[in-house]
Amino acid sequence: MKKAQLVAGLVLVGLVVLAAVVSLFWTPFDPIRVVPGERLAPPSLTHFLGTDGFGIDIFSRLLVGARTTLAVGIISVSLAAVFGVPLGMLAGQAGGWVDDVVMRTADVVYALPALLLAMLLASVFGASTTTAMIAIGVASIPAFARVARAGTLQVMAADFILAARVSGTSRWGVASRHVAPNIAPVIGVQASVGFAMAILAEAALSYLGLGTPRPNPTWGNMLRDAQNYLFVAPLQAVWPGLAIAVAVLGFNLLGDGLRDYLDPRLREVP
């Protein structure tokens, strides 16, 4: 049962990755070239999922959109982890005023929704995939900092930390050799869940026109385009929506599955 979740997550995530990889080498049609004669074609053998209002093959756009989705997920989660984890570990290990300053700052950033941050960045630097990545990444830093801090506090209370200190390990050595490997599992789970949130945020941003601008396809701006033809060609909105749902579900399942899989209380003793 526990493993089924992990496997289902891996399969769904694998599908998204496969779509992105395939799009690098091959798409059935050009994903950005407008073909006025083929507007709003229904699904057929030539256009698996039909065409959109510009006569562009939807399947091709979906494949290419997976690329943006993954890129935004990877970059924003990495950004959040690279800043959030060390900050959380610092707060957890140092305690006192350092802890207060780091965590209260995190609270302030946390109170700022990613959307608002993205609007701010978009209005200053213009809407682009990069602004979306940065906005989502910065907005996710507090979540990583919190998880890392909580993990660090738990690990720091363990006897083996005191044992390491008694053996003459420096504070830095304790952090890198003992705390980091012990909190790695929870960070992995947070990364997976954060990935799902980043995909949703990216879709929302490009739906609002604050992310990747047209003509480059993302699932979010495809959804936005489909909105205009909702009564003429309702299926058009289904495809990107389904893709987003699959990706988010996949990463959430992966996160939950990892949590169960890595939980030491459920680990079998060989």
Added chain:
Amino acid sequence: MSLLEVRDLTVRFGRHRTVAVDGVSFSLAAGGRLGLIGESGSGKTVTALAILGLLPGNADLSGEIDLAGHRIATLSEQRLSRLRGDVVSMVFQEPMTALDPTMRAGRQVAEVLRLHAGAEAGPARDRVVAMLAEVGLADPERVADSFPHQLSGGQRQRVILAMALINAPELVICDEPTTALDVTVQATVLEKLDQVLDASGAACLFISHDLAVVSQVCDQVMVMLDGRLVESGSVAELFTNPKHPYTKGLVATARLDAVEPGQRLPVVEDFYHPATGESR
């Protein structure tokens, strides 16, 4: 000059300045064996942490601790960490939690070597395996390659012993090292500790609440009660002629062979009442 000299050590905690250790003084000669006995909460572990310079940030320390010519309170964190694991080391109470679950046992022992001797990986491994064999592990190679959760409590406690002893420290602090082990394993670990300490000539501060265990390892013993030292002397003296009522209680509870069959077993409260501090 003695290896460890503690003078008038007082430790207070937190905003209310709760006294954990109150004016404790003692000294330990190089190669000596000193037992520190008392119930939980009497300040034994705090005393040990003070010697290691590892008291938490909310602790307030007064008095002097001289260890191998260093005044602990005046040392920087960096110089302290060079002393720890090299001049002084500690054996912990809980073998289940004193080893890092993500690190192989051998590497944890090698880590102590690396930190102080700057040993290379190859020769370090040989020394680690030799040390593991010395503390009485039957298959040191396999233990060195195992993660802590793959080892039994007794095996882990020996790995911890190896960590504490591999740099041949001058002082080994043992904080109830056998409390978490069952009695048969306890006896073999104590025997091993005794042998290894003899072989290396290290001094030992042995903390326990069990007078019988202390008497196996130590020749001198101090009794601690509510942060104060109430009695000290040789083990034999303490056993035959305890002076403080609390010590009398401890001795009576440790000598169950003296109890007549059918009689109620003695408890410390028969001799000393904690609330009033009066003897009965």
